[in-house]
Structures are given as C-alpha cells and as structure tokens.
Amino acid sequence: MTAQVEDHGLLRFLTCGSVDDGKSTLIGRLLFDTKTILADTLSAIAKTSEKRGLGAVDLSLLTDGLQAEREQGITIDVAYRYFSTGTRKYIIADAPGHEQYTRNMVTAASTANLAIILIDARKGVLTQTRRHSKLASLVGIPHLIVAINKMDLADYSQETYERIKGEYLEFAAKVGIEDIRFIPLSALNGDMIVDRGDKLNWYEGPTLLEMLEVAPAAHTEHTEKFRFPVQYVCRPQDSANPELHDYRGFMGRVEAGSIKVGDAVTVLPSGRESTVKAVQIGGIDIGEAFCEQSITLLLADEIDTSRGDMIVKSNEVPAAVKQIEATVCWMAEAPMDRARTYLIRHTTRDSKAKLAAIDHRLDVNTLEKVPAEKLAMNDIAQVTFKLAQPLFADPYLENRGAGAFIIIDESNNNTVGAGMIL
Amino acid sequence: MTQRSTLSHLDWLEAEAIHIMREVAGQCSNPVLLFSGGKDSICMLRLAEKAFRPGKFPFPLMHIDTGHNYKEVVAFRDKRAAELGERLIVRSVEDSMARGTVVLKHEGESRNKHQSVTLLEAIEEFGFDACIGGARRDEEKARAKERIFSFRDEFGQWDPKNQRPELWSLYNARSHKGENIRAFPISNWTEMDVWQYIERENLELPSIYFAHTRPVVMRQGAIVPVNVPLVSGEVANPSRAGEEIIDLQVRFRTVGDISCTAPVESDADTVEKIVLETATTTITERGATRLDDQTSDASMEQRKKEGYF
Numbered sequence: 001m002t003a004q005v006e007d008h009g010l011l012r013f014l015t016c017g018s019v020d021d022g023k024s025t026l027i028g029r030l031l032f033d034t035k036t037i038l039a040d041t042l043s044a045i046a047k048t049s050e051k052r053g054l055g056a057v058d059l060s061l062l063t064d065g066l067q068a069e070r071e072q073g074i075t076i077d078v079a080y081r082y083f084s085t086g087t088r089k090y091i092i093a094d095a096p097g098h099e100q101y102t103r104n105m106v107t108a109a110s111t112a113n114l115a116i117i118l119i120d121a122r123k124g125v126l127t128q129t130r131r132h133s134k135l136a137s138l139v140g141i142p143h144l145i146v147a148i149n150k151m152d153l154a155d156y157s158q159e160t161y162e163r164i165k166g167e168y169l170e171f172a173a174k175v176g177i178e179d180i181r182f183i184p185l186s187a188l189n190g191d192m193i194v195d196r197g198d199k200l201n202w203y204e205g206p207t208l209l210e211m212l213e214v215a216p217a218a219h220t221e222h223t224e225k226f227r228f229p230v231q232y233v234c235r236p237q238d239s240a241n242p243e244l245h246d247y248r249g250f251m252g253r254v255e256a257g258s259i260k261v262g263d264a265v266t267v268l269p270s271g272r273e274s275t276v277k278a279v280q281i282g283g284i285d286i287g288e289a290f291c292e293q294s295i296t297l298l299l300a301d302e303i304d305t306s307r308g309d310m311i312v313k314s315n316e317v318p319a320a321v322k323q324i325e326a327t328v329c330w331m332a333e334a335p336m337d338r339a340r341t342y343l344i345r346h347t348t349r350d351s352k353a354k355l356a357a358i359d360h361r362l363d364v365n366t367l368e369k370v371p372a373e374k375l376a377m378n379d380i381a382q383v384t385f386k387l388a389q390p391l392f393a394d395p396y397l398e399n400r401g402a403g404a405f406i407i408i409d410e411s412n413n414n415t416v417g418a419g420m421i422l
Numbered sequence: 423m424t425q426r427s428t429l430s431h432l433d434w435l436e437a438e439a440i441h442i443m444r445e446v447a448g449q450c451s452n453p454v455l456l457f458s459g460g461k462d463s464i465c466m467l468r469l470a471e472k473a474f475r476p477g478k479f480p481f482p483l484m485h486i487d488t489g490h491n492y493k494e495v496v497a498f499r500d501k502r503a504a505e506l507g508e509r510l511i512v513r514s515v516e517d518s519m520a521r522g523t524v525v526l527k528h529e530g531e532s533r534n535k536h537q538s539v540t541l542l543e544a545i546e547e548f549g550f551d552a553c554i555g556g557a558r559r560d561e562e563k564a565r566a567k568e569r570i571f572s573f574r575d576e577f578g579q580w581d582p583k584n585q586r587p588e589l590w591s592l593y594n595a596r597s598h599k600g601e602n603i604r605a606f607p608i609s610n611w612t613e614m615d616v617w618q619y620i621e622r623e624n625l626e627l628p629s630i631y632f633a634h635t636r637p638v639v640m641r642q643g644a645i646v647p648v649n650v651p652l653v654s655g656e657v658a659n660p661s662r663a664g665e666e667i668i669d670l671q672v673r674f675r676t677v678g679d680i681s682c683t684a685p686v687e688s689d690a691d692t693v694e695k696i697v698l699e700t701a702t703t704t705i706t707e708r709g710a711t712r713l714d715d716q717t718s719d720a721s722m723e724q725r726k727k728e729g730y731f
Contacts, residue, residue: 007430009428010429077582080559089615107588231444231447292429408594
C-alpha cells in the first residue's frame with residue numbers, strides 16, 4: 001500500500017429523488033462546481049438546452065445517458081458519475097426516483113455508504129421521501145443527508161426548512177434511521193453545494209461538499225470479523241522453480257476485518273485449521289491486509305481449498321446455515337415462482353434454493369407489513385429460503401459482504417433478485 | 423473503533439479491478455483479455471499481474487488490429503506480451519475484409535467500428551465465453567450505464583434496457599453457449615486515475631503518448647495526423663490536395679485506429695507533466711480526440727448495440 005498524504009480515499013454515495021426534486025440538477029451542479037465538467041460537454045448540453053427551448057443551460061441533461069432517456073426526458077437506469085476534489089474521489093450512483101424503479105434504487109444503494117435524500121422545499125416530506133429513506137436504511141446505508149432543495153422557490157425561508165426538518169425527524173424516529181444530517185440548498189443557483197452563496201446566511205452548518213469530504217468511508221467505523229471468500233486458487237506448479245513448485249495461493253478480497261502473518265485461521269466448509277504463512281499482492285509479501293484489499297493468502301499447512309470456500313479467523317467462525325431468513329427485493333418481470341428452484345450466489349459460493357415462506361411484504365408507500373402470496377417486480381419482502389448447500393453467513397447489517405446475496409434464474413441466467421440476510 | 427486508515431483511492435480502485443479479474447477467472451471457462459497497447463490496457467496488464475502472479479494469467483491476450491494502428495503501439499504491444507511471457511492472439515480486420523465479412527463503404531472509411539465483426543469472429547473461433555476490456559464509464563454517456571459484467575447475446579448485442587441487475591460486488595458471469603460476457607475491471611476509473619496509476623506503478627507506455635513532433639493538418643477544427651507510416655509499409659491518412667501540412671508538437675490522450683484518433687497539442691514529455699495537464703484540461707478525452715464519437719450524441723451506444731466493446 002502506498003502511503004499517500006492528503007488522500008481521503010473514495011466515497012460512494014447515491015442520490016435519491018425524482019427529476020422534479022432537482023436531483024439531476026444537483027448532480028450537474030456538483031460536477032460543474034468541482035470543475036469536473038469540461039468545455040466540450042458543457043457546449044453539448046448548452047446546444048441541447050437551446051434545441052429544447054430552455055432559457056439557461058440545463059445541468060440535468062448531464063445525467064441522461066441513453067438515447068431513449070434523452071428522447072423521453074426520463075432516467076431509465078442507474079448511472080455512475082465521478083468527480084474528485086483532489087483529496088477524495090467520489091462515485092455517485094444516480095438512481096431514477098419513480099415508484100416502479102425500486103430495484104434501481106436498491107442496486108444503487110448496494111455499493112453506497114451515504115445517501116442524499118432530496119426534498120422539494122415547496123412540497124416537504126412526501127411518500128417518495130419516506131420510501132427512499134426506508135430503502136436506504138434497509139440496504140444498510142449508514143449515513144443520510146437530507147437535502148432540502150429549491151430553497152430559491154421558498155424564499156430561502158428558515159422557517160420552511162425547520163418545519164420540513166421536524167417533519168422528517170418525526171418519521172425517521174419511527175423507521176429507526178440514526179445518522180441524519182440536514183442542509184438547505186438551491187441546486188439551480190448553486191447555494192450550499194460547493195459554495196455557500198449569500199442567500200442562506202442563517203444556516204451555519206457545512207456545505208454539501210464539506211459534509212461529503214468528512215463522511216466516513218465504508219468499513220472504518222467498527223471492528224469487523226475477518227471474512228475471506230476464496231475466488232481463485234493459484235497453483236503455478238512450475239517444476240523449473242522449486243520455490244513455486246509447492247506454491248498454493250488462495251486469492252480473494254478481504255470482505256471484512258483484517259489478517260496478518262501468524263493468525264490462526266479456519267477454512268470452511270472443511271473446518272480444517274492452519275496459520276497464515278504469507279499475505280501477498282502479486283506475489284509480493286505485504287505482511288497484513290485490511291478490508292477491501294484483494295490479496296493472496298498462503299497457509300502453513302496443505303489444505304484442500306477451492307473457489308467457494310471461506311477462510312476466517314479460528315476464533316470468529318460463522319455458523320453454516322441451510323436455511324436463511326432475508327429481506328429480498330424481486331427484480332425480474334416474471335414473479336417469483338414458489339414451485340421453482342433458484343440459484344443463490346453468496347460471496348463466491350452458489351447454492352440451489354427454494355422459497356420456504358413469505359413472512360410479509362413491505363408496502364413501500366405506507367411502509368406497512370402486508371401478507372403476500374407472491375413476489376412481483378419491485379416487491380420487497382421478508383422471506384425464508386431452504387438451501388441445498390450450507391452458506392457461511394453473517395447478518396447483513398453487521399457485514400454487507402458476507403450478508404448479501406443475489407438470486408439467479410438458471411433457465412436464462414438472469415439476476416432476478418437481491419437479498420440481505422437478517 | 424477504526425481498524426485502519428482508509429485505502430487511498432488508487433488502492434481501492436486497484437483492489438476492485440483485481441477482484442473483478444479474479445471473478446472472471448473463477449466464473450468463466452475460457453476468457454480472454456483485450457490488449458491493444460493503449461494506456462488503459464497497459465494498466466489492465468499490471469492489474470492482471472497483481473491478480474495472478476506468481477502464476478500465469480488464466481487467459482490469453484488478444485488484439486483486434488484494424489491494420490491502421492500506429493507502428494509504435496503495435497511494436498509496444500508485441501514487446502509487452504513477450505516480456506510478460508503471456509500468449510498474444512492478433513486478429514485482423516483486414517482478414518475479415520478478405521473474407522468479405524467486412525465491406526468498407528469506400529477505401530478511406532474508418533475501420534474502427536468494423537472491429538466488432540472481427541471481434542465476434544474471433545470469439546467464435548476460440549470459443550471465448552468472456553472478454554475482459556479496459557473501457558471506463560467516464561469515457562462516454564452510454565458506458566456510464568453499462569454493467570461491469572455486461573451480457574451480450576449471440577450477435578454480440580448490448581441491450582441497454584434489459585441489463586442484468588448488478589449489486590454489491592456479486593457479479594453474474596453466467597452465459598449459455600454462444601453468448602458472451604464483457605467484463606470491465608476499470609469501469610470506475612477516470613482518465614486521471616489511469617494517469618495517476620501509470621505514474622505510481624511506473625508503467626512504460628508507447629512513445630506517442632508523450633509530446634513529439636509530427637506532420638498534421640487541421641480538419642474541421644481537429645488536429646489530424648497525416649501520412650502516417652504503417653507496419654505494412656503503406657501510409658495511412660494521406661494529406662489531401664490543397665491542405666497545409668504543419669509540424670506540430672503533440673501527444674495522444676487516447677490511441678486507437680489512426681482514422682479516428684486525433685492528438686492534442688502538448689509539450690508534456692513525462693507522465694508527471696501529463697498528470698498535471700490532465701488536471702487542468704478543459705476538454706474531455708473523447709471530445710478532444712475521438713473523431714468517431716462526434717457523429718451523433720448516441721454513436722457509442724449505437725456501436726455497442728452492434729457488438730462493439
């Protein structure tokens with residue numbers, strides 16, 4: 001690892017809201033004010049704005065990627081945008097806000113560590129606001145910024161801001177969302193995004209970008225158990241090189257926790273124990289490794305290990321489960337068929353799975369639990385699966401990497417659902 | 423509390439790319455890594471080294487050669503593959519032309535988009551079930567919406583409205599025979615990240631990435647290199663009657679088929695200077711240098727639907 005001064009790593013966040021809330025404008029503004037948008041891109045969207053008869057350059061045009069989106073003026077799919085402040089790199093997952101796109105928001109949220117929930121100051125907390133917040137919390141996003149936007153259309157009124165903030169806090173307490181920050185904005189005019197502007201002087205908190213610059217990155221906030229799913233086994237079997245002749249490297253990414261030479265480990269499912277002989281990247285010893293690093297582990301003993309196995313510390317062995325309870329988001333056009341067998345992919349391990357029970361469905365608008373017989377596209381439900389193979393699972397909210405899974409339909413190989421183990 | 427400081431952004435991007443390459447190797451039975459000798463694919467080779475050394479790469483390298491590539495880049499491509507001791511497959515658009523599967527509208531037509539045909543022919547010839555490529559989401563609007571593991575049907579087509587959901591880092595590379603997965607390990611990298619990585623890893627590049635003097639003409643506001651000598655001994659991009667040829671100090675930000683990549687005026691002759699220039703540039707990489715993307719707002723999306731990378 002290179003020690004880089006002034007590198008605060010990378011933050012992935014998502015923006016929730018519809019075009020009407022000014023979400024695209026907000027993203028456009030962030031990119032524009034951090035000087036990420038370059039002259040030719042700007043001139044292209046200026047041309048389009050003019051063609052559509054708009055008075056000013058429409059920054060929301062920056063996020064419409066596909067032909068159909070540009071033609072219809074809508075966002076269909078999650079788009080990823082990038083900007084950097086020099087000290088931190090950002091990846092924005094931009095998910096469309098319409099109701100039928102729950103699956104897009106879950107997708108965008110799955111890799112994010114922070115969510116910006118946009119509220120139109122003229123409209124306050126809407127059903128959609130509650131839906132987005134609930135989804136963000138279900139997908140385990142630890143930090144929320146509630147951005148009360150379009151303050152320019154609400155006379156930059158502190159009273160309006162405070163009223164909406166109160167409304168939101170009341171709702172958040174019910175849902176159990178903890179770390180929430182609030183900020184008043186005008187994405188259109190650029191107030192409180194990167195620059196403070198001069199209309200919101202009553203607000204003394206940090207700007208949006210200042211909040212993002214200090215937000216914790218994933219995995220830095222609490223101690224985690226070491227989880228290392230084996231992706232690939234390296235056996236060069238190079239008879240010309242005696243050192244490589246017996247080389248057996250277990251390659252993977254540290255999904256949680258840390259590991260160093262000498263640590264006692266257990267390989268699952270065999271349960272065999274050994275100690276770590278070396279921790280490497282590209283054949284070079286690095287001694288120890290941390291969460292999110294892709295490494296190679298060498299063990300002191302020869303243990304038969306292959307893709308799909310998991311290496312853990314011997315004093316932190318997870319349970320092997322053949323039945324899981326999970327929150328599932330269904331993502332396919334065809335509803336889930338209770339009679340069928342699906343494939344569950346959890347870490348690097350696959351298992352056939354059958355639905356055992358649907359405990360309840362979550363009505364994403366009322367946030368009430370309702371009984372359900374089937375799961376259709378965009379449904380979110382709490383279910384129980386029976387598994388053909390044991391999985392080594394952690395609760396999702398404790399460890400995303402070892403608590404998440406996808407559901408695959410083997411007939412067409414599509415990913416049809418996403419699950420979070422309870 | 424905290425177990426460690428945060429990974430630097432380059433370390434994070436590197437770890438993600440290694441993870442993706444290993445997923446391809448773990449999930450697919452016959453993958454290939456596309457290597458052109460360009461800067462992005464040079465980074466890909468370093469990432470593959472970090473992912474798989476001390477073992478061999480679990481895939482060969484392949485280049486789809488339009489026959490209109492810069493000599494310096496072709497030489498670099500061969501040298502780099504040899505240094506790594508990895509197998510390099512080269513398939514040529516000119517062979518597809520000879521077979522009649524590629525027909526140019528006119529002799530001067532860019533061969534860039536025709537690479538798709540040759541690529542699909544090579545996929546079929548070798549039975550590849552996955553191609554690993556160095557495309558980045560920041561390059562172009564359609565790419566910003568493409569998955570890291572992107573499914574292509576039997577005709578190599580990308581269907582942007584019918585993509586597989588992709589969550590966490592759980593990738594689905596399953597495909598039936600004849601179908602194909604395109605995997606993009608550096609999806610989340612920007613042009614700046616690539617240059618910073620080249621600087622940090624001290625990666626060697628073909629000489630034309632650095633400032634040099636070459637004959638160019640100005641066509642529709644773009645700097646167009648002319649009379650470029652090819653490996654075959656022929657000359658690409660002949661200047662046209664009445665054009666004024668000037669010797670200009672330029673460098674390439676992106677390198678591809680000669681007919682569609684233009685250089686930028688620059689005196690940056692080291693990676694360090696290029697990083698600086700990249701930080702202060704006012705034009706996007708493709709905007710400055712890709713003559714093929716300017717045809718229409720959707721030209722990349724269109725090409726991808728037809729099987730392009």
